[in-house]
Amino acid sequence: MTTATPLEQPREQPTVDRLLAPVRDGLAVAGRNLIALRRVPRLLIFSTVQPIVFVLMFRYVFGGVVGAALHGVSYVDYLMPGVFVQVVVFGAVNTAIGLAGDLQTGLMERxxxxxxxRSAVLSGRTTADLARNVFVVALMTGVGFLVGFRIHNGVPAFLAGGLLVLAFGFAMSWVFAVVGLAVGDPETATAAAFPVLAPLVFASSAFVPTATMPGWLQVFADHQPVTITAGAVRTLMIGGPLGTQVWQALAWDAGIVAVFAPLGVWLYRRAV
Amino acid sequence: MTAESATTQPAAARPAIRVEGLGKRFKDLVALDGVDFAVPPGTVFGLLGPNGAGKTTTIRILTTIVRPSAGRAEVLGTDVVARPAAVRRLIGLAGQYAAVDPNLTARENLRLIGRLTQLPRHRRDPRAADLLARFDLAAAADRPVRTYSGGMRRRLDVAAALVPEPPVLFLDEPTTGLDPQSRTALWELIRELVAEGTTVLLTTQYLEEADRLAQRVAVLAEGRVVADDTPHNLKARLGTTVLELGMGEDPRAARAAALLTDRLRQRPERDGALLRLPSPDGSLLLMDVLHALEAERLTPRTIAVRESSLDDVYLALTGHRTDDRAPDPGTTLEGPPS
Known part of the structure; x- marks a missing residue:
């Protein structure tokens, strides 16, 4: 009497479902992360206080010196695109902190x-961080307007610049998704991030033109994605010959996501 | 009567969980070394063992979180390695730490799990409300979980595992750290689920817990099953109480041990001047022991009858105590808090 008894057989997933599942589940996880952001507002406040201090410092402390080296562009107009990029780059650390936190609490196991x-925990986090960046960049734009930043090149180009900033922030979030899964705890993720991010942001054209940097540093500074993105955003917002900057910036974003998203999902599958 | 009894009580049902020659190696550490067991549907199976014995690794393999290095594991006939996505639709998992989002409310946590397990939208809210009521969390349902006590979080964790109404439920040390009241309440819930047809695999460090809940218990030691039996037989073999006699001096203890072995066919474990006798009923044995010792003027200086701990079971099954070779030196093992 060994005939197989009818046990519940798992339903097979239809193909449509398999294609939609990453989006559907990613949005569910993103919604969850945004609730946390709303409920613990200090996460948002601390990530906006620092860039505001940056704007005020650079604008009023270094503005005079740097402004003299710029030809016909007011420093605040030069500075703000750089600040936008800096905000989303530093903000990307939150992606690592959030994922490392989920690993630590055991939520990732569940x-x-x-x-x-399999991609939803990561895409849900990077999508929520994208939404967070929309808020932060909008807020920084407001702060910029208060200290003299103005739209010079029309609203569509200005918004396109904003989108380019957000795309770069999204790409950086995938880098830090990998960092968060690799290091596994929020404190280490924070500590590991700064030595990498500081040179990326400061050895760039984000706050000052690269022309006065030593030659070897210029080579790095001129070709790294923060400079490329800041340059493209600046051209869009201030005006000027665009060239291929926007495409270069988008190529960086696509390249970063193409490398780090699969790497992140692979780490997630095998994370212990 | 015919059709119904055939489906509710299959005579030779395929196991709900089947594990064969399961092995898992983490770098130099062998976590599982050829584990076999089978769990009939609609029953509770207990995996008993100290930290580091391989309980959690077994659960993590069965819930598709890690892959085994050797052997096979099936849930309701579905292979966990070949078809992990299908297995995930059959299972619920409540882990050792309450794996819920502290920033969400209990209701939001359950809704999220409902969404992620593809529960139809119209069923998510009623399901969450049901579980919140059942786990006595309705009053706190809309408070962020970070304001919860440990016991409340643990209950929510188990509730989360139940959202998709899984036919097979894995509970990894579900009552560790719970106060006695919450523990009893959780036991009651587990019994209800099993009465409704759910199959439960639970791990525990508490002999009493396995005894109360499980139809069958496997004892794990260093990645191997050292016993697989009903709690009744296990108790008969190993005893559920331990009689401890303090004899004062080592020579007296040695003489008393010899005497008890001789007269009562008990084989006490001697630890200096202390004798330990595992027994199904220590207080009954106590009378015989005292009579025998009295006759030889070997009256014990101290007498204690206590519940057997996992440590005692281990000693009986493996010949050494749990802390001898456990990889985690910070772990203390004791009976359930009483």
């Missing part, structure tokens, strides 16, 4: 036992 898309 997610991995659920019938959800």
């Amino acid at each position: 997610f991995r036992s659920l019938p959800m898309a």
Whole structure:
């Protein structure tokens, strides 16, 4: 009497479902992360206080010196695109902190036992951080207007610049998703981030033109993605010959996501 | 009567969980070394063992979180390595730490799990409300979980595992750290689920817990199953109480041990001047022991009858105490808090 008894057989996923699942589950996780952001507002406040201090410092302390080296562009107009890029780059650390936190609390274990898309925990986090960046960049734009920043090149180009900033922030979030999964705890993620991010942001054209940097540093500064993105955003917002800057910036974003998203999902699958 | 009894009580049902020759190696550490067991549907199976014995690793393999290095594991006939996505639709998992989002409310946590387990939209809210009521969390349902006590979080964690109404439920040390009242309440819930047809695999460090809940218990030691039996048989073999006799001096203890072995066919474990006798009923044994010792003027100086701990079971099954070779030196093992 060994005939197989009818036990519940798992339903097979239809193809449509398999294609939609990453989006559907990613949005569910993103919604969850945004609730946390709303409920713990200090996360948002601390990530906006620092860039505001930066704007005020650079604008009023270094503005005079740097402004003299710029030809016909007021420093605040030069500075703000750089600040936008800096804000989203530093903000990307939040992606690492959030994922490392989920690893630590055991929530990641639960997610991995659920019938959800393998990419959703990561894409949900990077998507929530994208939404967070929309808020932060809008806020910084307001702060910029208060200290003399103005739209010079029309609203569409200005908004396009904003989108380019957000795209770069999204790409950096995937880098830090990998960092968060690799280091596994929020404190280490924070500590590991600064030595990498500081040179990326400061050895760039974000706050000052690269022309006065030593030659070897210029080579790095002129070709790294923060400079490329800041340059493209600046041209869009202030005006001037665009060239291929926007495409270069988008190529960086696409390249970063193409490398780090699969790497992140691979780490997630095998994270212990 | 015919059709119904055939489906509710299959005579030779396929196991709900089947594990064969399961092995797992983490770098130099062998976590599982050829584990076999089978769990009939609609029953509770207990995995008993100290930290580091391989309980959690077994659960993590069965819930598709890690892959085994050797052997096979099936949930309701579905292979966990070949078809992990299908297995995830059959299981619920409540882990050792309450894996819920502290920033969400209990209701939001359950809704999220409902969404991620593809529960139809119209069923998510009623399901969450049901579980909140059942786990006595309704009053706190809309407070962020970070304001919860440990016991409340643990209950929410188990509730979260139940959202998709999984036919097979994995509970990894569900009552560790719970106060006795919450523990009893959780036991009651587990019994209800099993009465409704759920199969439960639970791990525990408490002999009493396995005894109260499980139809069958496997004892794990260093990644191997050292016993797989009903709690009744296990108790008969190993005893559920331990009689401890302080004899004052080592020579007296040695003489008393010899005497008890001889007269009562008990084989006490001697630790200096202390004798330990595992027994199914220590207080009954106590009378015989005292009579025998009295006759030889070997009256014990101190007498204690206590519940057997996992440590005692281990000693009986493996010949050494749990802390001898456990990889985590910070771990203390004791009976359930009483």
